[in-house]
Amino acid sequence: MTNHILQKIDAHIEQNRAYWQGQLARLCAQPSVSAQNWGIDECAQLVATMLREQGYTAEVLPSDGYPVVVGEGGAGEKTLLFYLHYDVQPPDPLDLWESDPFTLTERDGVLYARGVSDDKGHIICRLAALAAVKEAMGELPCRVKFIIEGEEEIGSPNMPAFVEQHQELLAADACIWEFGGVDYDGRPRQALGMRGICYVELSVQSLSRDAHSGLGGSIFPNAAWRLTWALSTLKDQYERILIPGFYENVLPPSPRDLELLSRLPEEVDELKEMYGVQEFLLGLEGGLPLQRTAVFEPTCTICGLTAGYQGVGSKTVLPARASAKVDFRLVPNQTPQEVLSKLRAHLDGLGFQDVQIQFLGGGRPAKVDPDDPFVQIANETAVDVYGRDPIIEPIIGGSGPNYPFIHTLGLPLVSAGVGYPGSNVHAPNENMTIENFLQGTKHTARIIERFGR
Numbered sequence: 395m396t397n398h399i400l401q402k403i404d405a406h407i408e409q410n411r412a413y414w415q416g417q418l419a420r421l422c423a424q425p426s427v428s429a430q431n432w433g434i435d436e437c438a439q440l441v442a443t444m445l446r447e448q449g450y451t452a453e454v455l456p457s458d459g460y461p462v463v464v465g466e467g468g469a470g471e472k473t474l475l476f477y478l479h480y481d482v483q484p485p486d487p488l489d490l491w492e493s494d495p496f497t498l499t500e501r502d503g504v505l506y507a508r509g510v511s512d513d514k515g516h517i518i519c520r521l522a523a524l525a526a527v528k529e530a531m532g533e534l535p536c537r538v539k540f541i542i543e544g545e546e547e548i549g550s551p552n553m554p555a556f557v558e559q560h561q562e563l564l565a566a567d568a569c570i571w572e573f574g575g576v577d578y579d580g581r582p583r584q585a586l587g588m589r590g591i592c593y594v595e596l597s598v599q600s601l602s603r604d605a606h607s608g609l610g611g612s613i614f615p616n617a618a619w620r621l622t623w624a625l626s627t628l629k630d631q632y633e634r635i636l637i638p639g640f641y642e643n644v645l646p647p648s649p650r651d652l653e654l655l656s657r658l659p660e661e662v663d664e665l666k667e668m669y670g671v672q673e674f675l676l677g678l679e680g681g682l683p684l685q686r687t688a689v690f691e692p693t694c695t696i697c698g699l700t701a702g703y704q705g706v707g708s709k710t711v712l713p714a715r716a717s718a719k720v721d722f723r724l725v726p727n728q729t730p731q732e733v734l735s736k737l738r739a740h741l742d743g744l745g746f747q748d749v750q751i752q753f754l755g756g757g758r759p760a761k762v763d764p765d766d767p768f769v770q771i772a773n774e775t776a777v778d779v780y781g782r783d784p785i786i787e788p789i790i791g792g793s794g795p796n797y798p799f800i801h802t803l804g805l806p807l808v809s810a811g812v813g814y815p816g817s818n819v820h821a822p823n824e825n826m827t828i829e830n831f832l833q834g835t836k837h838t839a840r841i842i843e844r845f846g847r
């Protein structure tokens with residue numbers, strides 16, 4: 395019975411590939427660049443239209459930022475929620491694209507366009523999977539809901555509040571996250587958590603205007619020195635963050651987390667080659683110590699530093715202003731608000747009241763229990779499609795708005811999808827292979843089928 399249904403599901407996905415490719419072309423043709431508010435409203439409306447065309451109800455709801463598309467369909471005791479996003483990164487630099495970023499183009503079994511993987515390919519993957527399950531089973535085996543936001547690429551600033559305000563509308567039993575796919579080796583990946591983030595700009599304005607360094611060098615405060623002195627108090631050369639109380643809420647990884655980390659494939663040589671890194675920090679060479687440090691340690695990263703004259707030759711100037719962008723990656727159970735207030739207290743305590751802190755965005759860390767039954771469903775169905783055990787990452791280094799879904803709605807989240815390391819997401823020539831599309835869609839369909847049983 396089940397085998398027969400799975401065969402029908404796979405056949406439906408393969409036979410309707412051209413149709414879904416057409417739908418993907420339609421969605422990718424609508425620019426939706428959240429960083430520039432380019433095509434956002436139009437894309438939200440298009441996504442709602444496409445949901446309705448597939449038989450779901452759909453509404454475009456306001457948030458404190460860009461609109462959120464919510465939709466619903468199917469029936470049953472259990473409800474599966476799909477979190478996705480319709481916004482994309484800017485297509486720049488345009489001259490590095492081999493074909494127009496908003497025209498879906500197929501070359502050698504690979505589809506190219508901005509958003510083709512992140513995240514419009516995943517929107518189509520979910521719709522194609524649902525259509526195949528519906529066709530094979532006569533009806534969907536569960537209720538399904540969609541939440542498709544338009545601010546993921548700018549840090550989902552309004553997702554926590556939106557989820558908080560629409561808990562009933564979004565109530566579900568489990569959630570399939572917006573991404574997923576395979577690693578370098580074609581092995582499926584299951585990412586169960588994400589670090590949080592606290593992103594700030596630190597700035598110093600020491601004078602009303604730049605001064606001649608011969609005039610002011612001995613008697614005027616220098617913004618660049620003030621800022622670099624302040625920055626140097628944040629972290630020592632052993633990578634220890636020196637803000638008092640910074641580590642007080644850090645939960646160490648559980649024995650189960652460490653067991654999963656120890657099974658991750660070693661990517662030391664790939665990383666060294668790709669980034670030209672000679673040696674890792676703290677003398678780390680690989681294995682569990684490297685895997686653990688990479689994702690279970692919070693960070694303080696100077697992302698950018700600006701002051702004074704940096705052009706050709708010399709300019710004897712004393713800069714009036716200096717600024718730095720700094721991100722802190724957070725691990726359970728740290729919060730961005732806590733980091734912000736501890737950072738302020740730390741700077742004040744050392745006499746750096748002149749260093750201004752501007753909060754540019756943040757989100758809390760969150761992870762799902764690796765032994766949740768829904769995670770087991772995602773893992774077992776991955777084996778069925780990819781023929782290999784998935785790599786299970788208890789938490790990944792990056793950040794996303796998973797906290798309100800895990801903690802406010804109380805859902806287990808799994809990843810499944812069409813991505814691979816060569817997808818060029820956020821870069822020119824973003825792409826998705828047709829093979830990855832078919833596999834990610836078959837995997838998603840199997841999760842829906844098993845969840846609904």
Ligand SMILES: [Zn+2]
Pocket residue numbers: 483512547819820
């Ligand atoms: Zn993205």
